[in-house]
Amino acid sequence: MAIIRLAVILFVIEAIFYALLTVYLRSTKAEALEKEWDRRHPDRAGDSEERRAFVRRSMVGFQKTLKARLLALVFVIPTIVIAVIAWYVNVQ
Helix, strand or coil: CHHHHHHHHHHHHHHHHHHHHHHHHHHHHHHHHHHHHHHHCHHHCCCCHHHHHHHHHHCCCHHHCHHHHHCCHHHHHHHHHHHHHHHHHHHC
């Protein structure tokens, strides 16, 4: 029963970190795209419908980038580490 409780708590913590990191990475990417728009179009810098459309179009493929895919390791690495530690402790 304790292992199930550990697994549930671990999953909840990992899901929270995953959500926070996803929001952070998406916001930094969007900010970089906004700066790119301002650099390319200095006469139309600032918040505009064109800039929002540019950012929205550019963010479409974000989930396929390496950063977004590596974010899934938030679930994998802690689970593997805990499993290895539990195995090591039980072997001894």
